[in-house]
Amino acid sequence: MYKLLALGGIVVLSVGSFMSCLGAGALATAGDAVLLLGCGISTWGFCYWQPDSQA
Amino acid sequence: MSDYERTAVPRDARRGFWQITSVWVGYVFILVSMMAGAGMAAGMSLETLFWAILVGNLFLTVVSSLMSIIAYKTGYTFALICRFSFGSLGAKIPAIMYAFIQLGWYVIQAALFGHLIAVYFELSPFFEALAMIASCLFMGLFALKGMRWMSVVGLVSIPTMIMLCLATAMRAVQDGGGWAAVAAFSGEETMDFMTAVGLVLGTWIFGASTTVADFNRFARSSKHVVAGCATGLLIVNSFIIGVGAIVGAASQQWDLVEILFGLGLVIPAFVLLTTNLWTTNSANLYSVGLTLSSVFPKTSRQTIMIGIMILASVLSLFKPYEIGAVFAMLKGLSIIVPPLTGIVLIDFYFLWNRQYPGHIENLSFKTVNPYAILAWLAGIGVAISFDIGFASLNAMAGAAFIYALIMKATHLQMLNTDNEHLAGHQKTQEA
Numbered sequence: 276m277y278k279l280l281a282l283g284g285i286v287v288l289s290v291g292s293f294m295s296c297l298g299a300g301a302l303a304t305a306g307d308a309v310l311l312l313g314c315g316i317s318t319w320g321f322c323y324w325q326p327d328s329q330a
Numbered sequence: 331m332s333d334y335e336r337t338a339v340p341r342d343a344r345r346g347f348w349q350i351t352s353v354w355v356g357y358v359f360i361l362v363s364m365m366a367g368a369g370m371a372a373g374m375s376l377e378t379l380f381w382a383i384l385v386g387n388l389f390l391t392v393v394s395s396l397m398s399i400i401a402y403k404t405g406y407t408f409a410l411i412c413r414f415s416f417g418s419l420g421a422k423i424p425a426i427m428y429a430f431i432q433l434g435w436y437v438i439q440a441a442l443f444g445h446l447i448a449v450y451f452e453l454s455p456f457f458e459a460l461a462m463i464a465s466c467l468f469m470g471l472f473a474l475k476g477m478r479w480m481s482v483v484g485l486v487s488i489p490t491m492i493m494l495c496l497a498t499a500m501r502a503v504q505d506g507g508g509w510a511a512v513a514a515f516s517g518e519e520t521m522d523f524m525t526a527v528g529l530v531l532g533t534w535i536f537g538a539s540t541t542v543a544d545f546n547r548f549a550r551s552s553k554h555v556v557a558g559c560a561t562g563l564l565i566v567n568s569f570i571i572g573v574g575a576i577v578g579a580a581s582q583q584w585d586l587v588e589i590l591f592g593l594g595l596v597i598p599a600f601v602l603l604t605t606n607l608w609t610t611n612s613a614n615l616y617s618v619g620l621t622l623s624s625v626f627p628k629t630s631r632q633t634i635m636i637g638i639m640i641l642a643s644v645l646s647l648f649k650p651y652e653i654g655a656v657f658a659m660l661k662g663l664s665i666i667v668p669p670l671t672g673i674v675l676i677d678f679y680f681l682w683n684r685q686y687p688g689h690i691e692n693l694s695f696k697t698v699n700p701y702a703i704l705a706w707l708a709g710i711g712v713a714i715s716f717d718i719g720f721a722s723l724n725a726m727a728g729a730a731f732i733y734a735l736i737m738k739a740t741h742l743q744m745l746n747t748d749n750e751h752l753a754g755h756q757k758t759q760e761a
Contacts, residue, residue, distance in 0.1 A: 281485070289493045295598050296497030297504075307597035314490060314601065321485045326348035 277324035284317025333476045333616075334547075335623040335631050337691050338405030344550045345477070351558040352484030353477065354545050356609030358562040359491050359570055362439065363533050367574025368581075370529060373521035376512075379575050382523055386530025387568045389723070393671060394538035394559040400678045401543035402555045404686050408543040408617075409624040412670075413695050414686055414744055415677040415733070420698035422625045424670050424706075428540055429618045429625075431667075433638060434650070435536075436614040439607045440465040441646040446603055450596065462646040469608055470639040473615040474632055477548060480612050487605035494602040495573045501593055506580030524720065531722045534567060539671035541617045615639070668722045669709025669729030673702055676730040681737055687745075694746040701742065705733035 291313050294306025334343065370379050400411060408428070412421035444462030447453070453461065472479045503512050542559065549555045581592065591599065619635040626634065678684060687693060709729025713721040 284486075285489045288490055292490070292493035292497045292598065296494065296501045296595055310490075310597065310601060314486060317489075318482065318486045321482045325481055325485065326346065 277320045277322075279320070281317050281320025281324055284313050284315070284320055286313070287316060288313025333620070333631065334405070335407060335620045336410070336627060338688060339547045340405070343548070345481075345548045346550065347554040347558065348485070349477075349481045350545055350549050350554065351561055352488060353480050353609075353613060354484075354542065354558050354562045355566050356480075356484030356487050356606075357537065357541065357545070357613035358534065358567050358610075359488065359606045360439070360533075360610045362435075363567060363570045364495075364574030364577070366529060366533050367571035367576075368578025370521060370526050370571075371575040371578040374523075374526060376575060376579055378523055379526060380572060382526035383530055383568050383571050383575075386527045387534075387563045389527075389531060389720075390534050390538040390567070391560050391563045393535070393726075394542045394563060395556045396675050396679070397539050397671065398542050398546035398549070398555040398559055399552055400674070400686075401547040402549045402552055403684070404688075404690075405547050406543075406686070406690060407547060407620045407624065408540045409621040410690055411543060411674060411678075411686075413690070413693075414682065415673050415699060416702045417698045417744060418695040420700075420702060423703065425621045425625050427666075429621045431536060432541070432614045432618045432621070433642060433645075436469075436611050436618070436638070437466070437642045437645045438650045439611050439614075440469050440642060441648075441650055443469075443603060443607045444646065445649070446599070450591065450600075459647050462649075463643040465607075466643040466646050467639055469611040470615045470635060470642075472608070473612040473619065474635055476616070477545075480609075480616060483609050483612055487609045490605050491602060492569075494598050495570065498593070498595060498598065498602070499573045499576050501595070502577040502580035505593065512576060512580050528720055528722065530571065531720065533571070534563060535671075535722050536667045538563060539667060541613065544617045544620050545613070665710055665713040665721050665725050668713075668726035669706045672709060672726035672728070672730035673705055673733045675726075676734045677737075680734055696742075696744050696746065699742065699744060701736040701740065702733060705729045705736065708732045 288310050291306050291308070291310030295303050295310055296306070298306050334340075367379075367383075370382070374382075397408075400406075401408070404411065409421060409425045412424050415421075416424060441462045444458060444465040447461040447465075448458035451457075472483050503509050506512050538559075546555050546558065549558070615635055615638060618638055619631040622634045622638075623629070623631045678686065706729055709725045709732070712728030713725035716724050718724070
């Protein structure tokens, strides 16, 4: 589940990045929210799962 | 909480490729590199600049890989590695210099972030000072916890920064009249190719030859080490300087803070600058903590780092983020640090035959190796005296050559007689 949150969060913040930088008006504002949400979700996920964390 | 600051990292504590690389790439992904790219774009054509970026980062990748392999094989921090060439007390000299420079970078970047907050919220000088102080304190929090927490920061920040850089560049090009207009931009031709390569080298010669060891000592294989170095420097650093150059060419400005605000990208600006400054500064402070732990063995790493954070808060009030101070430091580092790296590399790969003894906590070293210090100064002298090629390379090669020559001629042993059985590896013992 945490792997899904971590990687899914990256996808969400990626979408938000382009929305906020390339969009205008409401789209850009929504993009800002999506970007911040994606950062939060991926941080939550990576706190409990990290790639190649198995020895 | 120990992060193996005074011993080798044991095999069962080593970490995977992405965990190490996320910290290293996060470290490399830095606002100052973008500013350097924007500043260089104002002084030369984009085509020349991109070649300078590629050549400079290729050289940095080679240096960082060689240093990282030493750290991976031994599990030692950079400060501990220096003992084999500089001696137990002599190693404190580069360590203190190293910590001083890292502190300088930490202060510049934290102050820059505070400045950003002050510009956007139109704060008075008093509140700008408070913002800079708060930046210095908050940016060090993850470094206090160690590598695992820094990995979290890196794993989140890197994709965020990449996406925001791409989106920012696309927006800047779009607003600047399209790619054809940006590609046709040419700076005032005030900077030549060699100077530009020297500046690229200066952006990371320090970290590529010193700090990289503090992260890659946790690596599990030499392949991971080399791949990580290439990812951080050849790919990411080239990318970040290039993005800075494109945005600078599109906007004809060097101040990235003003560029981002001018584009109306407020939230993305804050997210981008927070992530890249936070990751790099965490790594800076972490490395300072490790280094000064070897200089002051009776003080814990956490206590040292808290002290540094407080000191940095005071120094940030002098506003070091102005471009003049940044470029002056970059140019200075390109001459002072490489001789040190040259000495360490020749010592390990040539004089010690690629194998330092283990269990450094049980080894007894000579106090000072005056020949290492002499070679270091000579390397700086070579860089200043020879106006051919790249000053960094000249300094590194000059110091390495002089050091090897003197050590072979004098047959100096760096381990004391009670560790004589370990000194057999050192080639200076051969007739």
